[in-house]
Amino acid sequence: MNPESTLNQLKAALPEGQLPSSYGVYFKNTLVALCHALEDHILQTSSDKSEVDPLVLATFQQGKWYLQEAERYRKIADRSRHILISAVSDSGFSTHETSQLDNVSLVDLDPEDSLVNEWNLVILAPSYQAIVLCHELDPDEYRPEDRPQVDTERKFYGLWTFDRAVVSQSTEILLDRLRPYNPDLIDRLKATQRQILECKDVPQTDMSGVVSRIVSYLQSSQQQIVAVNRQTRELWELEGQALKVSRNLNANKLQAFLRMAQRVDERDSANPVASLQVSALSETLGQLLDLPTLKLRRLRLAGLLFRIGLVSAPPEVFSTPASQLDDVTRSFWRDRARIGAQLLAAMPELTPVKEIVEHHLEYWDGSGQPDGLRGEEIPIEARILGLVAYFQELTQTRGDRSALTPQAALEQCQQRSETRFDPKAIETLGNVVRLAEMGLMQLPNRPSQLPNVWLEESPAPSTTVKS
Known part of the structure; x- marks a missing residue:
């Protein structure tokens, strides 16, 4: 770790260099959970x-700042005196409306500054103080076999604490490191810090609820790691079964993935043919958008596999609208594309399909997940899959939400044109829905080609989109 890092400077400043007991090595998704809590x-x-x-x-950190957090910070700004966000200049935040708020300041970090390797959150209030302080491991600090293959495997030295002395000392160090960028701003923030520290007769916040939330979030992030490991083991078990039928290793892996995807549909009694319908309609849109044959094949397969990340999700994911899920269950829903991509990474031959699944929750305006890709940066197949998956979901009952007609579902999608979805893809979907309403075609409910394993074990319910 760089000697200039905030963590190292804090250690040097504390009595006997004793960092809080929470100090350790954290995975990236655990840090996300901590900050969100x-x-x-x-x-x-x-x-x-x-x-x-x-x-x-x-x-x-260095790299694109995830724009889905920008909207979150706009809401945080409504309840904060001031927010200072430090990120590299190409983070994308400077063009977001949040950065234009009077109580939000932005520092563009020099890419050569070691701060770009840090991920810090400091909260100073008269009634409580909290901090998450982290520094990413250098590449040579990983063992060769442990080097991260995906974003969520990245590791950080870090700590979190409510200890006022530690938070205050960390704040001083961090502000001093940022002073060269904007001395006047840092002076104002230090004055605000003094005002907060000098507040008297303010009842101290009971942080037990926050600690409970942190534990819940940490359990959720750990459950995701366990779920991926469990799903990977299940994949190998299914592959072992397939080996009895065929000696083609790649075919066996693919069959195992397809069976896992079928299990997700079977668990979803309200939408047991989601994968078939999404694959079929995605293929149709791809044809109308003149995708070449190879891309159509990949899109068709991605449609069958796009829900594989939910194979070990809690049952509430399939029976409750996303807005009504609790924190733990919502994390599975939010991260389903990333978890699915982690599973598909076990078969390198499926890398193009993995990329489609991984990025189908990216948004046209850059505010989606997992990488905040924007517009044409998002693969066309992923744009199609994301739109069709959303449309198909709306046409099915989910908990206390009634199924929408295809036209009503299309209108919901159109309201998100140029923010969540590619306008050209929405226009193409609109043409298909209108032709179906005129009786000139039926909404496709089965892809043109279906693997034998799916034909043999596909769920029994009707494959008609509700209208």
Whole structure:
């Protein structure tokens, strides 16, 4: 770790160099969980008194800053005195409306500054203080066999604490490191810090609820790691069964993946043919958009496999609208594309299909997941799959939400044109829905080609899109 890092400077400043007991090595998704738990406390604490609102300092890493967090920080800004966000200049945040708020400041980090290797969140309020302080491991600190293959496998030295002395010392170090970028701003923030520290007669917040939320979030992130491992083991078990039938290793892996995808559909009693319908309609849109044959084949297969990341998700994912899920279950729904891509990575031959599945939740305006890709940066197959998956989901009952007609579902998609979805893909979907309404075609419910394993074991319910 760089000697200039905030963590190293904090260790040098603390008595006997004793860091909090939470200090250790964390996976990236665990850090996301920690930060979200602390941010949620701000979002869930309503106050009309600006003097008790917190000062928030956030340091994001080098590379594109995920724009899905920009909207989250707009809401946090409504409940904060001031927010300082440090990120490299091409993070994409400077063009988002959040950066234009009066109480939000942006520092463009020099790519050569070691701060770009840090991920920090500091919250200073008169009634409590909290911090997540992290520094990514250098490449040579990984053992060869442990080097991260995917984003979520990246590791960080880090800590989190509510200890006021540690938070205060960390804040001083971080602000001093940022001073060369904007001395006047840092002076104002240090004055705000002093005001907060000097506040008297402010009841201290009971942080037990926040700690409970942190534990819940950490359990959720750990459950995802366990789920991926469990799903991988299941994949190999299924592959072993397939080996009895065929000696073609790649065919066996693919059959195992397809069976896992079928199990997801079988668990979803309200939508047991989602994969078939999504694959079929995606293929139709791809044909109308003149995708070459190879891309159509990959898109068709991605449609069959796009829900594979939900194979070990809690049952509530299939019976409850996303807006009503609890924190733990919502994480499975939110990260389903990334988890599915991690599973598909076990078969290198499926890399193009993995990329489609991984990026089908990216949004046209750059605010999607997992990489905040924007517009044409998103593979065309992923744009199609994301739109069709959303459309198909709306045409099915989910919990207390009734199924929409194809036309009503299309209108929901059209409202998200140029924000979530590719306008050209929506226009093409609109043409298909209109032709179906005129009786000139039927909405496709089965792809043109279907693997034998699916034909043999496909679920029994009807494959008609509800209208």
